[in-house]
Amino acid sequence: MTAFLFIISFALHALSLFIIILLYLQLSRIKEVEKRQSQFIKEMEQTVSAYLVEWKEENERFLNVLSKKMNRRNDDGEAKRPSEMRPQKGEWTLSLDHVEKMKDKVEISTVYAKKNEQPSASSLVEQVLQLQKEGKTIEEIAKLLKKGKTEIELLLKFRQM
Incomplete structure (x- = not known):
C-alpha cells in the first residue's frame, strides 16, 4: 500500500x-x-x-x-506692404492674384508633363519602393523625389509592417 x-x-x-x-x-x-x-x-x-x-x-x-x-x-527705408510688392526681375510674388492666375497654367503643364512621361509608379509609396528595389539609398531617394529623408524612412518603415 x-x-x-x-x-x-x-x-x-x-x-x-x-x-x-x-x-x-x-x-x-x-x-x-x-x-x-x-x-x-x-x-x-x-x-x-x-x-x-x-x-x-x-x-x-x-x-x-x-x-x-x-x-x-524700398528706397526710402520704409517697409513695403504686401500689396505694394512688385516682382523684380526673376522674382516671384506671394499675392493671391498671382497664385490664381498661375493655377490654371500649372494644372495644364502638369497634365501635359504626365502625358509625356514614361509610365511609372503613380503614388509616392510605389515610387519609393521602386527606387529602393533599384538599390538606391534613402538619401538618394529623398533627393530624387524632392522629399525629406525622414519622410522616406517613415514611408519605408510603415510599409515593412
Whole structure:
C-alpha cells in the first residue's frame, strides 16, 4: 500500500514540475514579446520626433523666407506692404492674384508633363519602393523625389509592417 502511495506521489510531483516548466516558458515568451513591443514603441517615437523636428525646421525656413519678402525695404527705408510688392526681375510674388492666375497654367503643364512621361509608379509609396528595389539609398531617394529623408524612412518603415 505504501509503495502505491509513493508511486502516486512521484507521478503527481512529476506532473506538477512539468506544468511549472510550461508556465515558466510561456511567461518568458510573453516577456520577450513585451520587450520587442517596447523597443518598437521607442523606435516609432524616435522616428516621429525626428520627422517633427525636420518639419519644424522646414517651417522655420519657410517663415524666414516669407518674413524676408514681407520686410523688404524700398528706397526710402520704409517697409513695403504686401500689396505694394512688385516682382523684380526673376522674382516671384506671394499675392493671391498671382497664385490664381498661375493655377490654371500649372494644372495644364502638369497634365501635359504626365502625358509625356514614361509610365511609372503613380503614388509616392510605389515610387519609393521602386527606387529602393533599384538599390538606391534613402538619401538618394529623398533627393530624387524632392522629399525629406525622414519622410522616406517613415514611408519605408510603415510599409515593412
